[in-house]
Amino acid sequence: MLLLATFACAAQMPTSAPKEYPAGELGKLVKTGEDIVNNTDTHPLTKDLVGNKLQCKSCHLKGADGKVGTGEGISSWIGTAATFPAWSKREKTVQSLQDRSNNCFMRSMNGKRPIIDTKASMAIAAYITWLSTGVPMNMNAIGPWSEHNTKLYPKNVKKFNAIQKKATHKNYLAGKDVYTKKCASCHGMNGAGIPGAFPPLWGKDANGNWLSYNTGAGMSKLDKAAAWVQSNMPLAQGGSLSDQDAADVVIYMNAQERAPFDLKKGLLPKEEMGYYNSIVLEEKHTVQSNFKALGLDFNTIKNGK
Numbered sequence: 001m002l003l004l005a006t007f008a009c010a011a012q013m014p015t016s017a018p019k020e021y022p023a024g025e026l027g028k029l030v031k032t033g034e035d036i037v038n039n040t041d042t043h044p045l046t047k048d049l050v051g052n053k054l055q056c057k058s059c060h061l062k063g064a065d066g067k068v069g070t071g072e073g074i075s076s077w078i079g080t081a082a083t084f085p086a087w088s089k090r091e092k093t094v095q096s097l098q099d100r101s102n103n104c105f106m107r108s109m110n111g112k113r114p115i116i117d118t119k120a121s122m123a124i125a126a127y128i129t130w131l132s133t134g135v136p137m138n139m140n141a142i143g144p145w146s147e148h149n150t151k152l153y154p155k156n157v158k159k160f161n162a163i164q165k166k167a168t169h170k171n172y173l174a175g176k177d178v179y180t181k182k183c184a185s186c187h188g189m190n191g192a193g194i195p196g197a198f199p200p201l202w203g204k205d206a207n208g209n210w211l212s213y214n215t216g217a218g219m220s221k222l223d224k225a226a227a228w229v230q231s232n233m234p235l236a237q238g239g240s241l242s243d244q245d246a247a248d249v250v251i252y253m254n255a256q257e258r259a260p261f262d263l264k265k266g267l268l269p270k271e272e273m274g275y276y277n278s279i280v281l282e283e284k285h286t287v288q289s290n291f292k293a294l295g296l297d298f299n300t301i302k303n304g305k
Ligand code: HEC
Pocket: 037, 040, 054, 055, 056, 057, 058, 059, 060, 074, 075, 076, 077, 079, 080, 100, 101, 102, 104, 105, 108, 109, 124, 128, 144, 145, 146, 147, 149, 150, 153, 213, 217, 218, 219, 224, 228
């Protein structure tokens, strides 16, 4: 009996993408979505909506099957579609999967929010929904995350919030040390990464264009980024950093230069955008304000004065 129950549970949560694409036009749309999440900044349907050199796959990592979003750490997309509609504290509304994905364009992708039900928006939702094939519906009243991420994300964010609140300039220096030893080989000492191989973490290119996520992204928040980094980095060695090292390396990473966030600039003009499902219509963040959110003074942490 017990064995059967365990098996039934395991059978409900897949660990990889389905073997087959859906038939017909739906299958084609899922493949378009897969192409977009792999090539977000260059795909014809999304390139004009992206303001950096990232792709969705930069943070929604590939698993053993090579599919974007099947990696086992925090930010897996397996089971995500089954938890929507879901409550979002940030938007103060119940969100659809398209809402959730499209908002990433304004923040993680430093660009503009796609219009709901346009081809790009539908295609991304179709791909992410395909990854939940066979997972029972289970709408989330706590946050816009899959069951898997709900188990890992909020509790680790809380853990890192408590650790990082106590940070001083010493933690910034310790973070730089971790970065030099464990991150710079791929992401570069200047944070610019290597085009086509390793994504950028901060800064601008030679033409003055921003390279990575802006200060409104989940990744720009110290506690959230530490939870993600500990779970997923260094690549293929997720779970190897101690709590203090993950906390410190993120203090270093998120103290570098990145685009300021102004929600109004991420929304298309009203006549184009259609309905925006949020009651929060003004939101601004900077590198400094993201430190202040944890009660930390940016200058003291970065410069020791
Ligand atoms: C800079 C990193 C980054 C990039 C790039 C990024 N995301 Fe995310 N995304 C996150 C983080 C961090 C979370 C929150 C962690 C979580 O929910 O597990 C998240 C959560 C999500 C979720 C909810 C997943 C869940 O079940 O919890 C969806 C859907 C999503 N992102 C879609 C997208 C799409 C679509 C793109 C590309 C257009 C994208 N993201 C690009 C970092 C990123």
